[in-house]
Amino acid sequence: MGGIIIRRATPADVVGIAHVWRSSRPDHANLADALELDGLPACYPVTLVAVQGDGETVGWLDGTVESRGLADELNPNGIPAPHAFVSEIDVHPKHRRKGIGRALFHTLVALADEAGVILIGLRAQEDEDLAHRQAFFRSVGLALLDGTGWVGDVRTLARKSKSAVDIACVSSMANGLIGEER
Ligand SMILES: CC(C)(COP(=O)(O)OP(=O)(O)OC[C@H]1O[C@@H](n2cnc3c(N)ncnc32)[C@H](O)[C@@H]1OP(=O)(O)O)[C@@H](O)C(=O)NCCC(=O)NCCS
Known part of the structure; x- marks a missing residue:
């Protein structure tokens, strides 16, 4: 995934996100029209957005790190709240299977x-x-919880992501940058 940056979205990113969302789904x-x-x-x-060096948005993820309201929806087996939650993740079809979806997910982790x-x-x-989603x-590193619910242990995934995914996590997010390819 050469030259791709994962960063928090700004209001100016909605056009790029909507384009990825429409192309992907x-x-x-x-919903993409409404977001725009x-x-x-x-x-x-x-x-989060994944942006190429030329400024093209190639992927996005929408979620939360402290989901309380959604706990019941994802809680048939008693997952305690709060938990992080991915609401939507899309990579433009032209840019799939390059590790962008994985990098977006592990940035949320x-x-x-x-x-x-x-x-x-x-x-x-x-x-x-559904089959390709399940493979992803x-x-x-997620495990199937029930028919459509998936869950993972954040600490275990974070340890794995440090070796498996080559993103540099920048704790100080003053400039909005979260991760980029080393
Ligand atoms: C699911 C999605 C986000 C994956 O994005 P991606 O950038 O292509 O995924 P990655 O390249 O990071 O893939 C990581 C691994 O997931 C698995 N994987 C991803 N897509 C797969 C597919 N179509 N078939 C089988 N395995 C797949 C592979 O193991 C892959 O590793 P590999 O390429 O080294 O074999 C993307 O396919 C997508 O946008 N799909 C449509 C939207 C969607 O269904 N989102 C989920 C909403 S619930």
């Missing part, structure tokens, strides 16, 4: 680890793409 085009009109969603306070959160989870949408979730 045509069934979510209406309304701005970054407030309910998921962590929005690093933020959750910094915040002292123990668990991270997500719920996979069930459609014809397994590959980043």
Whole structure:
């Protein structure tokens, strides 16, 4: 994933995010339109973008590191709140299988680890793409919790990501930069 930076999104990123979202999930085009009109969603306070050196947005992730409200949804087996949660993750189809999705996910893991959160989870949408999603979730270290719920231990994943994913985590996020390829 040469020359790609993972950073927090700014309001100016909505056009690039909407483009990635529409290309990745045509069934979510209406949601991408709404995001472009309304701005970054407030309910998921962590929005990350993967941006190429030429400024093109190639991926994004929406989630939170301290999800309390969503605990019941992802909690059929008693996952304690708070836990980090991925609401949406998309990589532009032209840029898949280069490690961008993994880097976005592990950047959220690093933020959750910094915040002292123990668990991270997500719920996979069930459609014809479920099999590739499941392969991705397994590959980043999540375990299937029930039919569509996935969960992982933040500390274990954070340790793994330090060796498995070559991103430099910058604790001081004054400039918005979170991780980049070394
Ligand atoms: C899921 C998604 C975000 C993965 O992004 P990505 O950048 O292509 O993923 P990565 O390159 O980081 O893949 C990491 C690993 O996941 C697995 N993986 C990813 N896509 C896969 C696929 N289509 N089939 C099988 N395994 C896959 C592989 O093990 C891969 O490692 P490898 O390439 O070394 O074999 C991307 O395919 C996507 O945007 N899909 C549509 C949106 C979506 O379904 N999002 C999830 C919402 S619940």
